[in-house]
Amino acid sequence: MRLMHANDADEGGRFLGDPLVELTDVDFSYRGGAGESSHPVLRGFSMTIARGECVALLGPNGSGKTTIMRIINALEFPDSGTYRLGDTEVARELVERRDSPFAKSLHQHVGFVFQNSDTQLFCPSVEEEIAFGPVQMGLPDAEIARRVDDMVALFGLGALRDRAPYRLSGGEKKRVAIACCLSMNPDLLVLDEPTDGLDERNTDIVVDVLRSFVAAGKTVLFSTHHHDIVERLDPRIITVRPIDAARD
Template identity: 50%
Template sequence: MEFRDFCFAYDDEPVLSHIDLSIAIGDSAVLMGDNGSGKSTLLRAMNGLVFAQRGSYRFDGVEVDARAMKDASFAKRLHQRVGFVFQDSDAQLFCSSVEDEIAFGPRQMGLSEAETARRVDDACSMMGLDRLRSRAPYHLSGGEKKKVAIACIMSMNPDAYCFDEPLNGLDRKTRRWLLGFFKELKAAGKTLVIATHDQSLADEVADYFVYMGAMHGYVDAPHVHINTRA
């Protein structure tokens, strides 16, 4: 993931200004900063949901812009390789059952029903969702919804996982479980990009921190640089 002089504004209000940032395969980067500092917008850019208005963002050497995302095959590959778990799990849950929700991604990838079923089984087992497979996602607790959202992404086996404030609204038990899950992803060589205000989470999983602010930002690792200028 490589940002070069990346700029983005909502209604002429700058959110990200002149971002230079590289995240290597297998890195665990934690984005920190005040509300409104652009953390969520940066994650959305990584997933091809917003685009540079100046500068560029490249994934695996390919520029991700509006033109590229109009290519259905490119958009599918990007979303298969970069998974994004929203801060509000309700925003990405829309199927009538947990099982169908988790199966949606693999089916969109064109996998066989047998392979889709295997991935659903694996994700449900790892997330502790077996007893909830037939339940409607909107009837679940906040922590259960978060697990379903993660299972949906995990069933697609992406190279990179992006999480926006993943601990928000979770009880202590689910928070501990999620921290352990992040460590498992790290051990498996997955790339993690996590936006959080939780310093304890950051200290546990970060290879380096990306500090973002209205006027400036910096990274505490020598091989990564970010510069945000209003």
């Protein structure tokens, strides 16, 4: 699968790629039900990610890491502030417009791996799961087959190719979920706790794939509580603090 190549870093190690993701002064609250107050999660949050970077979001539970990722994938929208993907400001009306070409393009260029892989696996077999995205992109059959073969080889899924996802272990499901995203050749891969609950073998596979993805010039954003993974991937770290802590 053809991958673009990243720009080089300067002598200080700073990445010289163009901004890919820009969040500026973002506020976000989850709305309560009838008679319930809203729950603020982000206040004045700003972050920029350059093309070709590997970035880790670190912080305690409840600090807003998953919310940030959902905003980047247009599953949530800021109450105030802006989110830009490349040159485009991502707004609710742009994404939710009927048959929005931008929404389709966004989900081709930004892949999201949920913490719970069961939420994104629904096809009868592993092969069909991996093929689903490229089929929705309207790619030729030969290209779809090539991408499936590439992902099966990359993630060591040959023996699982015809198996139903619900019959897989947690680590196997995670590998399939990441393979599904990568089969679309996204510019940005967003992963919520990508190695949570994985054994050593599955962790090694995921780490090796992410290293290769970044080395090919792609961009990775992930959250984790596993500091050994942070050491192995050597990302730029962005620490997210709960709103109450940010006030102190």
